[in-house]
Structure formats: C-alpha cells, structure tokens
Amino acid sequence: xxxxxxxPISIGALFSQxxxxxxxxxxxxxxxxxxxxxxxxxxxxxxxxxxxxxHDAQSDPTRFSKIAEHLLDxxxxxxxxxxYMSNARQxxxxxxxxxxxxxxxxxxxxxxxxxPNVIYGGAVPNQHSLLLARxxxxxxxxxxxxxxxxxxxxIESNRVMMTLVTERKGQVIAERYVKLAAQRRELESxxxxxxxxxxxxxxCTIVGEAVGVFYDLCRAAGVLDRxxxxxxxxxxxxxxxxxxxxxxxxxxxxxxxxxxxxAANKRFxxxxxxxxxxxxxxxxxxxxxxxxxxxxxxxxxxxxSFDANLIRGxxxxxxxxxxxxxxxxxxxxxxxxxxxxxxxLRADGQFTIVEQSSHAIKPxxxxxxxxxxxxxxxxxxxxxxx
Amino acid sequence: xxxxxxxxxxxxxxxxxxxDRECDELVAQVRRIGCRVEAVWPPQNDIPPDTDIAFVLxxxxxxxxxxxxxxxxxxxxxxxxxxxxxxxxAAIEFVVRAGAKAVISKPIRAFGLLxxxxxxxxxSGRINVSSERISKLESRLSGLKKIEQAKSILMAKKGLSExxxxxxxxxxxxxxxxxxxxxxxxxxxxxxxxxx
Numbered sequence: 142x143x144x145x146x147x148x149p150i151s152i153g154a155l156f157s158q159x160x161x162x163x164x165x166x167x168x169x170x171x172x173x174x175x176x177x178x179x180x181x182x183x184x185x186x187x188x189x190x191x192x193x194x195x196h197d198a199q200s201d202p203t204r205f206s207k208i209a210e211h212l213l214d215x216x217x218x219x220x221x222x223x224x225y226m227s228n229a230r231q232x233x234x235x236x237x238x239x240x241x242x243x244x245x246x247x248x249x250x251x252x253x254x255x256x257p258n259v260i261y262g263g264a265v266p267n268q269h270s271l272l273l274a275r276x277x278x279x280x281x282x283x284x285x286x287x288x289x290x291x292x293x294x295x296i297e298s299n300r301v302m303m304t305l306v307t308e309r310k311g312q313v314i315a316e317r318y319v320k321l322a323a324q325r326r327e328l329e330s331x332x333x334x335x336x337x338x339x340x341x342x343x344x345c346t347i348v349g350e351a352v353g354v355f356y357d358l359c360r361a362a363g364v365l366d367r368x369x370x371x372x373x374x375x376x377x378x379x380x381x382x383x384x385x386x387x388x389x390x391x392x393x394x395x396x397x398x399x400x401x402x403x404a405a406n407k408r409f410x411x412x413x414x415x416x417x418x419x420x421x422x423x424x425x426x427x428x429x430x431x432x433x434x435x436x437x438x439x440x441x442x443x444x445x446s447f448d449a450n451l452i453r454g455x456x457x458x459x460x461x462x463x464x465x466x467x468x469x470x471x472x473x474x475x476x477x478x479x480x481x482x483x484x485x486l487r488a489d490g491q492f493t494i495v496e497q498s499s500h501a502i503k504p505x506x507x508x509x510x511x512x513x514x515x516x517x518x519x520x521x522x523x524x525x526x527x
Numbered sequence: 528x529x530x531x532x533x534x535x536x537x538x539x540x541x542x543x544x545x546x547d548r549e550c551d552e553l554v555a556q557v558r559r560i561g562c563r564v565e566a567v568w569p570p571q572n573d574i575p576p577d578t579d580i581a582f583v584l585x586x587x588x589x590x591x592x593x594x595x596x597x598x599x600x601x602x603x604x605x606x607x608x609x610x611x612x613x614x615x616x617a618a619i620e621f622v623v624r625a626g627a628k629a630v631i632s633k634p635i636r637a638f639g640l641l642x643x644x645x646x647x648x649x650x651s652g653r654i655n656v657s658s659e660r661i662s663k664l665e666s667r668l669s670g671l672k673k674i675e676q677a678k679s680i681l682m683a684k685k686g687l688s689e690x691x692x693x694x695x696x697x698x699x700x701x702x703x704x705x706x707x708x709x710x711x712x713x714x715x716x717x718x719x720x721x722x723x
Contacts, residue, residue, distance in 0.1 A: 255637040
C-alpha cells in the first residue's frame, strides 16, 4: 500500500509533436523532461516523484484546449506547462481559469495579458524588442522592411518596432504578412519586393517551418548581400532546420543563447545533450521551459501546493539560477525579470553574443508607448566574446 | 496610433468599490496598465478634480444614488465606467441614466479592462467634443436669427434695403469692436423699448 505522501504527482506538458511549430515545441518538451528528471533526482516535489504526461497538440489551438481539459479533468495533473504560439496559450487560459489551475507559459509573446492562473516565463517586448531596435539602428541602418506570420505576436511586434524606428527618424518601407503554413509563392513575391526596395533591415517574425524557405529565397535572390535579417524568434531551433551557413550573420534578440558561457548554462547544455543526443541544439524557448519547470516545481515543493497564488508569492521571493542568469518573478504582473541579449549567427549554427543587458530587466507587459529613451540609461554594452 | 493609447500612462483613474479582493484585482490591473489609480471607499464628497476615468460599483441603494449625483455635478469631462452585479432592466436603466460609457461585470477579470477603458474614454471624449460643437452652433444659430431680426427692423423703420441694413449693422459692429450679434441685440432691444 502506497501512502498518499509517496504517490507520484503528475504535471501536464502542452506541446506539439507534429505540425509547423513542432520542431521548437519538441525542444521545449525535452527541456521540461530534463528539468523534471533533475527535480526527481534531487528528491522530487515534497518527497514525491513527478511524472510528465503529454499528448501531441499538433500546433492546433483547439487541440491545446481539449488536451488541457483532458489532462486536468481525466488525468488529474497538478499543473500545466507549455504552449508556444499565443493562440495556443489563449485557448488554454480559460481552461485553467475555470478550474483555478495553473499554467506555466513557456514562450516569449506580445504582452497585454494577465491571468491569476498563469505564470508567464518568456520575454515581453520591453525585454527584447527595445534592445533589438536600438542595436539595429546603431549598427546596421534605419530602413526597415517588416515581414511576419499573420497573428497577434508578429503584428504587435511590428507595431512596437515601427514606433521605435520612427522615434529615431528611421523608415518602415513595408509591412507584409503570410499564413502560418505559408506557400512558397507567397514568400517568393515578398522576397522579390525586398530585392526591389533594398532595405537595410528585414525584421522577420515569420514563425514555423516557413522561415527556412524564406531564408533560402533571400539567399538565392542575393538579398543577404546588402540586407541584414533580424528577428525575435529565429533561434538555434530554426537555424537547425536550415542548411549550414544559410543564415550566417543573422541577428536575433533573445534572453538566451546556447553559447552563454555561465556555469549554469554549461551544466544545462551538457545534461540536455547527455539525455537527448550530443548534436542537439538548445534555444531560448527550451531554456524558458527548463527554467520555468524548475521554478514552478521548486515553489510547489516549498509551498506543498500548486495553488497559483502561493506559487506566485514564492517565486517573487526566490531567485532561480537559470542558464540565462539569475531570474525571479515580478509579483505585480506574474512575468519574469529576464536578461536581454543580441546574438549574431555564426556559420556553425551558434550565436555570438554581441550585446547583453547588465542586469535582469523588469517585465512591463502592458507598456504601449515604447521609447528607446527608456532603455539608453540602463544598458551597459558588454562586448562579450569580442 | 490612437492618441489615448499613447497617453494611457498619464490617465488618472478613480475606483469606487468596497475594499475587497476584487477591488484589489482591479487596482492591480489598472496599475499594470500603468495608470495612476486610487481606490476610495466609502465614497468621499470631493472627487479628485483631475480624475479622467471613474469605475463605480452600481448598487440600487441611496449611497450609489448620492454618489452618482455628486459625480454628475462635479466632473462633466470624466468618463464613467459601471461595475455591474445585476442585469435586471431596472439596474440597466440605472447604469444608462447615470451616463456610463462602458460596463465591466462582476466577478472582475483583468482581461478586457484596458479595451473597456480605451473605448469608454474615447467615446466620452468624442461626446464632449460633439456637445461643445453643438452648443457653439446653437449660439451661432441664435446669433444669426438676431441679425435677421435686426435687419428687418432697420428695413421697416428706415426704409433700407436688406444689403444696406446688413452694412449698417456691420459698420456699427466694426466701429464698436463688438460682434454683429451684439449690435443686433441692441437694435432689437431698442425697438422693443420704443415700439412695444
């Protein structure tokens, strides 16, 4: 007879194994599994081992919400972790709110959300867009071409970018959108247009597998000879889908790159590769899933509960040594203080970090009127790696 | 971008709701949005004069009645957002008559508050602009009526043509540096005095 206090507890992992965003969500699931394995090795949550239950959400918001209901109602999980695209999170939020359950959200997004039942693990625009706009206009140029997948995150990211470019007397010469599973033809016409308009920067928020096709077309059309492509979402995971060297020189703003040289990150990378394969690459979304899983399970162990209020309160008082740097929760908005960085892609698929914030930046998910003036006094450029 | 979206962090919000967990949630969300916010309960007589948006809990009691009367007197430019607990026709009528530009429902949720605030305050701003324009037009219209009346008095009494009557009023207005309406009013008054 197993006593209640020794029974394993379960958490539900909401990720896609198939579909246009599966390539990155699989790394998020791996990172979640790794964190849970580490938690279990250290004694579990309040002495109880943790199981991860997961079902393929197929990059489909409706499936995300059905799986969330099933995991909470039928399989009795204590909390949910996951979601990549905003529409998946939006489909799951009402499910956790009705049940007073907890969702730990594992990606950067556009902001403008607060639910008492969600902990938001990824960056919001004041934690990455601002640094990116500043870097690009100081180092590349001021004529921007915006292209993205037609949904909330790219549209809002473009609005923020446009505000910042205009503030510095730059120019946005076009704003174009494609479907999630974009056709090659659609992308071809955009690349043609970019070739004609000759921008300094293409700000690319195309998500999913289409981004590889887009890059391929840009390279073939010679666009990359005079234009820098920059992004918030082209991470090591997207680069891994492309032929080696294709996107070399690409600029990404993110709170994590695999190349970070801290001891916490070296340990994370080594453990991940030991578990999933020595050639596996890690990215910011996976790091968010890894850190958030550790944070939530740690808080649940200390509080002996998965109650969202208790977990939020605990995480506001507890610093976690994440691979990106020490992080903690901002109790005012349930988002996390994070470490913005700029990475330039090398031929080997890893990013050289060319700028990073001198401290973790407070999340401001409801900031509408972004201004580069807010950033200048607090950034210390650190020419890491030369 | 909509000016109000850009300026949202300079907006001052007043919340009139009993101090409980729901009120705390509302205050916390308005603070996340970045507005200056103050929750007051029980309602005081002096509403801060620079309040832009007031959230008011609508209850069908004497306190709410008195509160809404004092709000209506003091701050015409303030945007009223109702917090509603009931949806009975009498309760709805109460909210409409009080001039609410939006409502949020109990239990209070963070989601949708920002949109309600922006929509309500934008509507309220447009209504204020329209009312000002209407009252300006009304006074222009009554001015024009006076000029017409004064012209016909001059035409009848002095045998002037319509153009001559108008020119006479205009010359007088210019030499006295007053509007045409003022000269016309004087002519009408004089005529009433001498030919009742």
